[in-house]
Amino acid sequence: MGLENFLDLGKVPDGERILEQLQIVEVANAEEISLAPIPLIEHFRQGLGRFKGGYARGLGIGGLSNRYMEQELIKTCEEQATKHADDLEKRISNLGDTIKMQADLINQLHNLVEDLQNQANEYKNARSENENVSGIKLSESQLQQISAFVMQRSK
Structure with missing residues (x-):
């Protein structure tokens, strides 16, 4: 026909x-x-x-093509924004893990500093008791030599 x-x-x-x-x-x-x-x-x-929606509004082929291109551009921008947001979420998660590790390390260092301060206080107390008992006052260099000797013997 x-x-x-x-x-x-x-x-x-x-x-x-x-x-x-x-x-x-x-x-x-x-x-x-x-x-x-x-x-x-x-x-x-x-x-x-x-009718397609565009034809009913009288857009014609050129108008539909432009509209299609705009929609594709919007879809592309949306996909890129979604990907960027996902990448940022991963990065934030990684930074959170790093911050947690650093906080744990800082806590360990604080504990170590406290232990060292306690040891220093014990050492000072022991030194003052030693001076009181023996009546001998040792110089800093002599105390360092004695502590080095004790450390070597304890190993």
Whole structure:
């Protein structure tokens, strides 16, 4: 069925008759229509009353192309923003782990400093007791030599 049977030049067809004839042509040429480029199919559907949103607003092919490009740009930007947000979340998680490790290390160092201060206080107390008991006052260098000797012997 071709277009010569589609229009009858002597009469002005009503919309219902045109729609019936278009549906007949669609059924007869379904294979060719399915192989046609997308814009042709969309124009054929417009004739059958299945409007795309853009056609109903009178955008036309150029407007639809621009709209499609804008939508693709928005999708791309959204995907990039989502990926960036995911990367930032991973980075924040890594930084949180690093901060926790550093806090643990700081606590260990504080405990070590407290232990060293306690040992220093014990050493000072022991030295003052030694001076009180023996009545001998040792110089700092002598005390260091004695403590080094004791350390070597304890190993």
